[in-house]
Amino acid sequence: MQVKLHCDSQAVLREKDRKRKAAMLQRLAQEFRITVLDILHEKGTGHWGGASSAAELLVALYYDAMNVRPEKPDWPERDRLVVSKGHASCMLYTVLAHRGYFPVEELKTFRQIDSRLQGHPCMLTTPGVEMSTGSLGHGASVALGMALAARLLGKSCWTYVLLGDGDLNEGQTWEAIMAAAKFKPERLVALIDYNKVQLDGPSDQIMPMDPLPDKLRAFNWNVAPIVYDGHNAATVLESFDWVKSQRQWPVAVIYKTHKGRGVSFMEDNAHWHGAPIDDETHARARQELLQTLALLEGHAPSWPQSGKGRDEARPSSQNVK
Numbered sequence: 099m100q101v102k103l104h105c106d107s108q109a110v111l112r113e114k115d116r117k118r119k120a121a122m123l124q125r126l127a128q129e130f131r132i133t134v135l136d137i138l139h140e141k142g143t144g145h146w147g148g149a150s151s152a153a154e155l156l157v158a159l160y161y162d163a164m165n166v167r168p169e170k171p172d173w174p175e176r177d178r179l180v181v182s183k184g185h186a187s188c189m190l191y192t193v194l195a196h197r198g199y200f201p202v203e204e205l206k207t208f209r210q211i212d213s214r215l216q217g218h219p220c221m222l223t224t225p226g227v228e229m230s231t232g233s234l235g236h237g238a239s240v241a242l243g244m245a246l247a248a249r250l251l252g253k254s255c256w257t258y259v260l261l262g263d264g265d266l267n268e269g270q271t272w273e274a275i276m277a278a279a280k281f282k283p284e285r286l287v288a289l290i291d292y293n294k295v296q297l298d299g300p301s302d303q304i305m306p307m308d309p310l311p312d313k314l315r316a317f318n319w320n321v322a323p324i325v326y327d328g329h330n331a332a333t334v335l336e337s338f339d340w341v342k343s344q345r346q347w348p349v350a351v352i353y354k355t356h357k358g359r360g361v362s363f364m365e366d367n368a369h370w371h372g373a374p375i376d377d378e379t380h381a382r383a384r385q386e387l388l389q390t391l392a393l394l395e396g397h398a399p400s401w402p403q404s405g406k407g408r409d410e411a412r413p414s415s416q417n418v419k
Contacts, residue, residue, distance in 0.1 A: 107196050110161050120332035121394075123161060127153040127331065128391045130192045131360050135387060137188055137208050139380040144209060144217065145372040146364065147357040148262060149189035151293045154334050155353060156186075156193045159258065159289075163338040168198035171225040177255050178244050180229045182237020182271075183262035183291065184218040185372065191215050191224070199226035235268025237261060238288065242274050245283035245348075256285040263294060263301040266310070272317075278348045279318035286348040287341055288319070291328060295357040299368045310352060320346040328353030361386050 110126060113119040131150050138144040160166065164177040181190050188208060195202045200214070207213035214223045218232025229240045241259035248255050265271050278286060292310065294301045301307060314321045326337045337351050357371070358364030361383040375383070 107161070107198070116335060117332070119162065120335050123154065123157050123331040123335070125391065125394045126161070127157045128360065128387065128394055130157065130189060130196070132384065132387045132391065133192050133205070134188045135375065135380065135383055137192075137205060139375040139377075140206075141209050142374050144188050145185040146375060147295065147368075147371045148183055148291070148293070149186045150359045150361075151328070151355040151357050152183070152186045152189055152260065152291050153359065154329055154331050155260065155289060155291060156189055158331060158334045158338060160193050160197045162335060163341075164256070164258070166197075168194075168226065171199060175253060175255055178228045178241070178257045180231065180237045180241045180244070180257075180259045181219060182231055182234065182241075182259055182265045184231030186260075186262075187215070187217060187219050190219060190227075194224075194226040197226075200224075234262070234264040235270040237265060238271045238274035238278075241286060241288075242278045242281075242283065245278075245286035246281060248285070249283050254285070256287065257283075258287045258289055261288055261290050262296070263292065263307070264296045266290070266307050267296075267305045275314070275317050275319065282347045284347050288348065288350040290350065290352045291355050292325070292352050293355040293357040293366070295366055295368050295371070297368065297371045314350045319348055319350045320344060322349075322351045325352045325354050328355035329359055360390060
């Protein structure tokens, strides 16, 4: 079962009006959620929670912020994205396929033997994947190395790393944060998908990270002055506009997100980090996602306000405490 995309990829790329583009990205992210849900249900394996929380961020990166050439994945001047939270692979693959890195039809091979689309991204086989990830904590170090290499080669490309809660629990991540503050490579940007849930439960119970903005500032990073709503495409675009205006490196942006975003009974629930999606769950979840997509296509003014994990009145951004 495949959802028919209403947003043409080329039209999204061509759109110059930021308000219209944000609306297109919002719909595209929701369409990709449905695609990912269908794939994970059909294959009986994969990670819904972290994939769904990163939808708007990945869509905004590949359809707006990043300078890439999908027809030439190894173009030397390209911007780089390291998805350190590699378990979000199915959303990454969905974005890459629709962006033109490989055929959309190949998504049906997800996590199958000999497929290029394995459960965690592999840079040796999958076009558009910059680093093999999945063992949490490696991404920040690799991104730092890429940014330093760009400096040595005299290139002006951007290097982004997408980090999750589990990454922030790893000592290697903080070693990379320290080293980046020392060497200050230009255009190195950490994007933190801060859904505060991981494999074994709430992050605040496993390893609390707050006050995260203060910690990053103490490590001498240039941290965005607000925590952005990672599920509002308009504010995600605003965050990238802020990033592109900076001259103090490295830069970190924190996004408030929800694991399992879009399905009321899955949101903020560690069970759906990687649990198989059975027929009944798939039907219920898909219906919710389709209802929200219909509202978005009808230019609904706000996200539906029902179900566990939904904010009572979510602002476009939040002040950092």
